[in-house]
Amino acid sequence: MSKPPATASEADPTGLDTEIAMLFPEVDSDVARRLIGSAMHAFAERGYHATTTRHISEGAGLSPAALYVHFKSKEAALYAVSRSGHLGVLDAIRAxxxxxxTPPDRMRAVVRAFTTWHVRYHTACRVAQYEIAALTEEHYAEIADIRRDTEQFVRREIQAGVDSGDFTVPAVATAARAILSMGIDVARWYQPGRSTDPDLLATQYAELAASMLGVRPGR
Amino acid sequence: MSKPPATASEADPTGLDTEIAMLFPEVDSDVARRLIGSAMHAFAERGYHATTTRHISEGAGLSPAALYVHFKSKEAALYAVSRSGHLGVLDAIRAxxxxxxTPPDRMRAVVRAFTTWHVRYHTACRVAQYEIAALTEEHYAEIADIRRDTEQFVRREIQAGVDSGDFTVPAVATAARAILSMGIDVARWYQPGRSTDPDLLATQYAELAASMLGVRPGR
Incomplete structure (x- = not known):
């Protein structure tokens, strides 16, 4: 078995551009988008600490110091990716x-949206999840707050289903963890073009989560 | 909220030593153990590519070239950690x-063991999961084979439960993925001393997995 490409951009050169356009709709400068794309690719490929600002600028086809026109630092680029990714997925599951x-249908919709997000933005999610320790204290605290909001949202959805009698799960907080982990880990193993069809995966994960929470068939 | 320590070794300086002694029982040289521990810590902390052989040697309190007495290269240290981690967890779930x-009891035991492993060896697991792309083609292929064996094992256990009528889950392969993801992701979020009690977590995960597979209460 040969190694899979590390990121979407190797398998599909336009995939990363789509990720960036959707994750950063407010960025209308082509240069800024190229820098974010290059940073995401480099962080996912070699890790934050082994990436230099020169790697990012040159990966975007720009001069070594070009990063600083749009970002104060390498960490600012990591923060931009982490923040957009974390806020975006919270908005997506709320919507x-x-x-x-009903609680079962709401939970299925949440799991479908969460799973789809981690397939679609798997490069950004890998960076946002696995490089988070490199953020400054202040930025880390902000991302931790968004993560806590996301976890609280899922817990409240589960608790609502327990209260309505639709769910029978006793361990609400642990179930929220498990459901989030199923989705987050998709960003680690998902390989574009080689893994299960994303829509099928999202639907199957929604049913597995419903079953885990004790939803009876037909509810 | 302040940043949690990146690895067990910061929170509990002796935790990593225990991990290493248990993961590498065949290594009886104190120097070799210190090198493996230093490598695991550095890979988990700053990533494989940002870690130099000098970091590893000096982190073990040795001269810059000491790594080469025990390992051919930096990659050889990563391979040793990955191989022990992957083989160890497969042995643990089989045992x-x-x-x-019965299929439900076997599956609960598998999930308990898999979860406990990812708590206990969370530093090694982070390295084994997130730095795997840095392995050579040959080493990657060997690890990929062990991962495939692990996934096949879980699939067969689920299929046995479907065949016996204990499980009702329709998507066997996806359910295996979901159950493995719940466990693997523990290594990402687990914080020694700040997260749920490991035994309680393992038991709750076992029940959540059983429920996900459609085991009726009491089975």
Whole structure:
């Protein structure tokens, strides 16, 4: 078995561009987008600490110091990716839940959206999850708050289903952890073009989560 | 919120030593153990590519070239950690399953052992999971084979439960993925002394997995 490409951009050169355009809709400068893309690719490929500002600038086809036109530092680029990724997925699962009414349907929608997010933005998610320790204290605290909001949101959704009698799971907080882990870990193992179809995966994960929470068939 | 320590060794200086003694029982040289520990710590802390052989040697309190007395290269140290970690967890879940007879009890034992492993060896697991792309083609292929064996083992256990009528899950391969992801992701989020009690977590994960597979209460 040969090694899979480390990031989407090797397998599909346009995949990363799409990720960036969707993750950073407010960035309208082509140069800034190229820098973010180059930073995400480098952080995912070699890790934050082994990436230099020169790698990022040159990976974007720019002069060595070009990063500083758009970002104060290498850490600022990591923070931008982490913040957009974490806020984006929280918005996505809230919006998905709001489309449904019963606790089982809301939870299925949350898991589908969470799984789809980690497939679609797997490069950004890898960086956001595995390089988070490199953020400054202040930036780390901000990301930790968003993560806590995300976890609290899922816990409240589970608790609502327990209260309504739709779910029977006794360990609400641990179940929230498990459901989030299933989705987060997708960013680690997902290989574009070589893994399960994303829509099928998202639907299967939604049913597995419902079953884990004790939803009876047909609910 | 302040940043948690990146690895067990900062929070508990003796924790890493225990990990190493248990992961590498065949290594009886104190110097070799210190080198493996230093390598694991550095890879987990700053990433493989940002770690130099000098970091590893000096982290073990040795002269810059000391690594080469025990390892051919930096990659050889990564391979040693990855191989021990991956083989160890496969042995652990096989042994756990063999203690039980019915498919639900076997699966609970597998999930308990898998979860406990990722708590106990969370530093080694982070390195083994997140730095795997840095292995040589040959070493990567060997680790990929062990991972495939692990996944196949879990799939067969689930299929046995479906065949016996104990499990009702329709998507066997995806369920195996989800159960492995729950456990693997523990190595990412687990913080010694700040997270759920490991035994409670392992038991709760075992019940969540059983429920996910459609085991009826009491089975």
């Amino acid at each position: 998905a839940a709001d489309e449904e009414s | 756990a399953a063999d203690e039980e007879s």
